[in-house]
Amino acid sequence: MTDLLDIRGLTLGFRGLNGYTEVLHGIDLSIARGERVALVGESGSGKSVTARIILGLLQETRTARVAGRVNFDGRDISSMRARPRAALRGTDMSMIFQDPTSSLNPTFTIGRQFAEVMRRREAGLSQKACEARATAMLEEVSIPDPARVLSAYPFQLSGGMNQRVMIAMALVNNPKLLLADEPGTALDVSVQAQTLTLMQDLVARHNTAVLLISHNLGVVREFADRVYVIYRGRIVETGPTAAIFDRPGHAYTRALMAAVPRITGAGLPEVPEVSDDFLAPMVTHPEAT
Amino acid sequence: MTRALRILASNPLSLIGLILVSGIVLAALLAPWIAPFPTHNSAVIDFAHANQAPTARNWMGTDLVGRDIFSRILYAYRISLGLGIVVLVIATPIGTVVGLLAGYLGGWTESVLMRLVDVFLSIPPLVLAIAVLGVLEPTLTNAMIAVTVMWWPWYARLVYSIARSEREEGYVLAAEVIGAPTPHIVFREILPNCLPAIITKMTLDMGFVIIIASSLSFLGLGVQPPTPDLGSMVAEGARYLPDSLWMTVFPGLAILLAVFGFNLLGDGLREVLGVDE
Amino acid sequence: MALLSVENLSKTFQTPRGAVHAVRDVSFAVARGECLAVVGESGSGKTTIANMILGILAPTQGAIRFDDHALPSRRRPEHRQAIQLVQQNPLSSLNPKRSIGASVRLGLDTYGIGDRAGRWDRVAAALEEVGLPPEMRRRAPSALSGGQRQRVGIARALACEPELLVLDEPTSALDVLVQARVLRLLNDLRARKQLTYIFITHDLAVVRNVADRVAVFKAGELVELGETRQIFTAPAHPYTRGLIGAVPVVDAEELHLRNTLAGEN
Numbered sequence: 047m048t049d050l051l052d053i054r055g056l057t058l059g060f061r062g063l064n065g066y067t068e069v070l071h072g073i074d075l076s077i078a079r080g081e082r083v084a085l086v087g088e089s090g091s092g093k094s095v096t097a098r099i100i101l102g103l104l105q106e107t108r109t110a111r112v113a114g115r116v117n118f119d120g121r122d123i124s125s126m127r128a129r130p131r132a133a134l135r136g137t138d139m140s141m142i143f144q145d146p147t148s149s150l151n152p153t154f155t156i157g158r159q160f161a162e163v164m165r166r167r168e169a170g171l172s173q174k175a176c177e178a179r180a181t182a183m184l185e186e187v188s189i190p191d192p193a194r195v196l197s198a199y200p201f202q203l204s205g206g207m208n209q210r211v212m213i214a215m216a217l218v219n220n221p222k223l224l225l226a227d228e229p230g231t232a233l234d235v236s237v238q239a240q241t242l243t244l245m246q247d248l249v250a251r252h253n254t255a256v257l258l259i260s261h262n263l264g265v266v267r268e269f270a271d272r273v274y275v276i277y278r279g280r281i282v283e284t285g286p287t288a289a290i291f292d293r294p295g296h297a298y299t300r301a302l303m304a305a306v307p308r309i310t311g312a313g314l315p316e317v318p319e320v321s322d323d324f325l326a327p328m329v330t331h332p333e334a335t
Numbered sequence: 336m337t338r339a340l341r342i343l344a345s346n347p348l349s350l351i352g353l354i355l356v357s358g359i360v361l362a363a364l365l366a367p368w369i370a371p372f373p374t375h376n377s378a379v380i381d382f383a384h385a386n387q388a389p390t391a392r393n394w395m396g397t398d399l400v401g402r403d404i405f406s407r408i409l410y411a412y413r414i415s416l417g418l419g420i421v422v423l424v425i426a427t428p429i430g431t432v433v434g435l436l437a438g439y440l441g442g443w444t445e446s447v448l449m450r451l452v453d454v455f456l457s458i459p460p461l462v463l464a465i466a467v468l469g470v471l472e473p474t475l476t477n478a479m480i481a482v483t484v485m486w487w488p489w490y491a492r493l494v495y496s497i498a499r500s501e502r503e504e505g506y507v508l509a510a511e512v513i514g515a516p517t518p519h520i521v522f523r524e525i526l527p528n529c530l531p532a533i534i535t536k537m538t539l540d541m542g543f544v545i546i547i548a549s550s551l552s553f554l555g556l557g558v559q560p561p562t563p564d565l566g567s568m569v570a571e572g573a574r575y576l577p578d579s580l581w582m583t584v585f586p587g588l589a590i591l592l593a594v595f596g597f598n599l600l601g602d603g604l605r606e607v608l609g610v611d612e
Numbered sequence: 613m614a615l616l617s618v619e620n621l622s623k624t625f626q627t628p629r630g631a632v633h634a635v636r637d638v639s640f641a642v643a644r645g646e647c648l649a650v651v652g653e654s655g656s657g658k659t660t661i662a663n664m665i666l667g668i669l670a671p672t673q674g675a676i677r678f679d680d681h682a683l684p685s686r687r688r689p690e691h692r693q694a695i696q697l698v699q700q701n702p703l704s705s706l707n708p709k710r711s712i713g714a715s716v717r718l719g720l721d722t723y724g725i726g727d728r729a730g731r732w733d734r735v736a737a738a739l740e741e742v743g744l745p746p747e748m749r750r751r752a753p754s755a756l757s758g759g760q761r762q763r764v765g766i767a768r769a770l771a772c773e774p775e776l777l778v779l780d781e782p783t784s785a786l787d788v789l790v791q792a793r794v795l796r797l798l799n800d801l802r803a804r805k806q807l808t809y810i811f812i813t814h815d816l817a818v819v820r821n822v823a824d825r826v827a828v829f830k831a832g833e834l835v836e837l838g839e840t841r842q843i844f845t846a847p848a849h850p851y852t853r854g855l856i857g858a859v860p861v862v863d864a865e866e867l868h869l870r871n872t873l874a875g876e877n
Contacts, residue, residue, distance in 0.1 A: 308861075
């Protein structure tokens with residue numbers, strides 16, 4: 047079976063007053079069905095724009111130029127028309143954002159927002175059916191009193207609760223791919239940890255593939271099967287999580303690993319902020335078999 | 336500066352605004368030299384050419400006493416722009432200071448100042464100006480006073496809303512932790528961040544001040560004859576419609592161009608200076 | 613001897629929904645030259661405590677003593693000079709409309725440090741101290757990277773010649789590589805200039821590597837205070853154990869430590 051997501055030679059540039067600036071210089075990335083893949087990099091590395099291209103959002107921006115192939119579920123997203131591409135969002139593909147409270151609409155109840163999401167997949171779904179499925183989904187994310195949450199507004203719930211609601215909403219249409227952009231970063235550490243465990247359980251149960259976008263190596267190690275390290279618009283290292291963390295091969299990955307403070311108190315190492323070595327060719331670890 | 340001009344020029348509407356405004360400003364400045372009949376800005380009488388439709392001699396025709404309308408429009412622009420500049424130069428600092436203090440200090444200062452602003456804003460501007468001119472004599476100076484009185488509260492409200500949000504920024508906290516004096520925080524830290532919005536609003540407002548001033552003189556409350564003013568020229572010509580169409584149409588068109596130009600330029604500046612609405 | 617001590621400090625906010633006890637009866641002391649980490653999640657009261665120490669908020673109860681003098685709640689500039697702040701967000705902590713130099717100079721003008729002519733030299737020296745070229749004083753904040761802006765924030769505090777720095781999440785908005793370098797810089801500066809730090813953060817891995825002692829706050833109360841090594845090997849309070857257990861880790865040694873601590877639960 048072919049990969050669920052297959053990106054080949056993806057480039058992205060923006061036209062501005064100072065001419066054309068390229069921010070992605072030919073990215074190859076693939077995700078198998080049900081696989082959990084992480085794209086790890088620092089700010090400005092191009093990881094978030096990659097997610098926006100997969101969602102088909104940047105293709106609709108006037109100043110952006112996207113080239114290369116983005117195959118999702120056997121169809122090329124880049125050559126698709128805007129309407130069917132938009133129809134993929136929230137159905138076969140969904141997304142979880144950094145700050146759950148601000149990505150939910152404050153003027154509608156959770157129940158109404160659930161119904162809206164579900165009706166993207168099935169337009170004629172009855173109120174009752176929506177409620178039933180939303181309740182079941184909220185129970186799956188261990189929300190104790192689903193009826194109360196469904197009739198509540200986002201600001202009446204805690205950040206952690208909203209995060210669970212977001213996850214439930216993202217998975218209610220049984221998407222094939224879930225894009226998680228720094229999930230829970232805006233929340234407390236303990237809530238963030240719960241978020242990850244919860245996501246891990248759910249995607250395993252629903253056989254959902256995940257692209258986790260993160261700058262946090264610890265989060266990546268705990269969540270992903272496979273990792274892509276991105277630096278300044280290029281993938282510099284890729285391979286199974288264990289391989290990358292045990293034997294980081296690229297100078298940039300090694301610097302990143304060294305720079306993460308350890309709770310065992312290894313001290314603060316001297317690492318360069320930039321180095322010519324970071325531009326070295328990509329390191330690929332063989333797939334674990 | 337060159338960057339700003341480049342952004343302005345890249346948008347055709349802003350470019351039109353820039354050209355219109357520069358043209359009007361130049362015309363007003365150079366009026367004594369470029370006006371075909373520079374003496375016609377006063378009580379000149381030339382019955383030989385009175386009430387003429389546009390000709391090669393008088394491009395926009397002449398008025399009842401034979402004065403060249405084109406020349407008078409150039410001079411009227413001087414009055415309109417001058418009035419606009421004086422009004423904004425007085426109203427803007429008053430409004431800005433009130434808005435800054437209310438927005439940064441909060442508490443009872445905010446309540447008192449902003450209620451006062453609300454009172455002014457609740458009276459329709461033209462009515463307020465007419466009231467002021469009803470009490471005072473209808474002269475050019477008093478017209479300016481009247482327009483200024485109704486103008487500053489808008490600046491107070493604009494600056495107030497910016498200052499309130501800037502107050503929460505880290506750089507204000509940094510200055511407070513250091514213990515910098517309040518005038519420093521208000522005028523050196525917060526004010527520079529309000530300037531782009533203020534400048535944009537001033538440009539947009541030039542157009543509105545010209546309309547209001549013209550409306551007042553249209554009603555006979557502003558600039559008095561024989562000084563040429565766009566509003567009173569329209570009022571005068573309106574009595575001879577539709578026979579002497581040119582007496583109304585050209586001054587009216589002049590008002591339109593000025594307002595249109597300042598609005599387009601203001602919208603362009605909003606983009607250049609990165610001001611959100 | 614303690615440079616700063618906080619005695620039975622409380623802060624209650626009156627809100628339309630009733631009183632909120634942000635900080636309750638907190639006491640601790642920071643020794644000269646020490647780095648005390650103040651750790652807690654949102655709502656723990658750590659920012660409120662910092663604001664009281666900085667004189668931005670007046671305590672409802674309790675006292676703050678600095679260098680053996682009680683600090684008044686309405687502070688004059690001479691009370692403020694010795695305690696400076698480095699903020700979390702380098703994007704908002706510098707005025708976008710003022711030059712880097714003007715921002716760094718503010719403290720010098722406020723406290724009257726040095727003569728007028730010599731202040732630009734002091735600004736240059738402060739920038740060099742944090743590893744920035746002195747010419748940078750003419751630039752606008754928008755021309756700088758996040759890491760450079762954070763260095764400017766540190767230079768602004770240093771220029772005031774403080775004794776105590778309150779570091780409020782100084783690296784949490786930075787990338788990992790930049791964070792590592794800024795943390796090293798902070799460590800060097802503390803040693804070189806005999807500074808005392810109150811390091812507020814939610815990142816326990818950072819705490820482990822920079823702090824001498826750790827104070828753990830939960831819902832406005834101090835739940836644990838101890839030496840860093842001891843907190844990370846034998847945390848006494850279950851809340852502390854929970855916090856350490858939630859840290860995402862990257863290597864086997866860390867994982868082992870985390871599992872050992874979790875086993876004690």
